[in-house]
Amino acid sequence: MTAxxxxxxxxxxxxxxxxxxxxxxxxxxxxxxxxxxxxxxxxEEVVAExxxxxxxxxxxxxxxxxxxxxxxxxxxxxxxLKEQTGISKFDFLINNAGxxxxxxxxxxxxxxFDDAMNIHYKGVFFFTQKALPFLNDGGRIINISSGLxxxxxxxxxxxxxxxxAVEVLTKYLAKELGTRHIAVNVVAPGAIETDxxxxxxxxxxxxxxxxxxxxxxxxxxLPDDIGGVxxxxxxxxxxxxxxxxxxxxxxxVL
Numbered sequence: 001m002t003a004x005x006x007x008x009x010x011x012x013x014x015x016x017x018x019x020x021x022x023x024x025x026x027x028x029x030x031x032x033x034x035x036x037x038x039x040x041x042x043x044e045e046v047v048a049e050x051x052x053x054x055x056x057x058x059x060x061x062x063x064x065x066x067x068x069x070x071x072x073x074x075x076x077x078x079x080x081l082k083e084q085t086g087i088s089k090f091d092f093l094i095n096n097a098g099x100x101x102x103x104x105x106x107x108x109x110x111x112x113f114d115d116a117m118n119i120h121y122k123g124v125f126f127f128t129q130k131a132l133p134f135l136n137d138g139g140r141i142i143n144i145s146s147g148l149x150x151x152x153x154x155x156x157x158x159x160x161x162x163x164x165a166v167e168v169l170t171k172y173l174a175k176e177l178g179t180r181h182i183a184v185n186v187v188a189p190g191a192i193e194t195d196x197x198x199x200x201x202x203x204x205x206x207x208x209x210x211x212x213x214x215x216x217x218x219x220x221x222l223p224d225d226i227g228g229v230x231x232x233x234x235x236x237x238x239x240x241x242x243x244x245x246x247x248x249x250x251x252x253v254l
Contacts, residue, residue, distance in 0.1 A: 012097030014043040016194035024227035064097035065119035174243035190249025216251025
């Protein structure tokens, strides 16, 4: 598989890790479609940046937690792809969209749990299911998880366990989609300096230094540490990687 004339769909691609993934994909010659929750301006800036690299790009607004919107989204996506390429299909699905939830187990509310479940697991499950008719055989699915499925910190019981569910789902998808030669993998970032969770790792110097102290490479991760791994998994060189969890954390809590 070569990158030429390939298209990736990245959910939550307008900022943070998602933005970095899209730029990295474009640098490998892959066209990109991104979704964004609310910040159209940021999404349009990413689209312009991809186009400046010589690749096709567009952005669709989507609440990745609202399953009722998925059919309409894929109808619009299929029409866009057919207009651009002649067929209503794409090659790479990156399930990246997500929100933070920091709450002690004893204080996590049902509403918090349901909101997190809808975007981090239920949404991923059904967004991927509805993608299957539009995904080319030989394509790739990459689910974004978290280091918090391997190590635990107080306050992330709901978020971490839902990401754990995504990791189990990934293995099932790899098995069931193998007949279509679709490889499915997990990328699990460690702590990264972005605006995720209100920028708590990026902006809190004490917390940042604490994370760096138990990371083997001695610093907190940056978005540039993640995007290249995701784009690599969309290349021919990564074609025999399937059903795997790749943690990209600089060696946190070894």
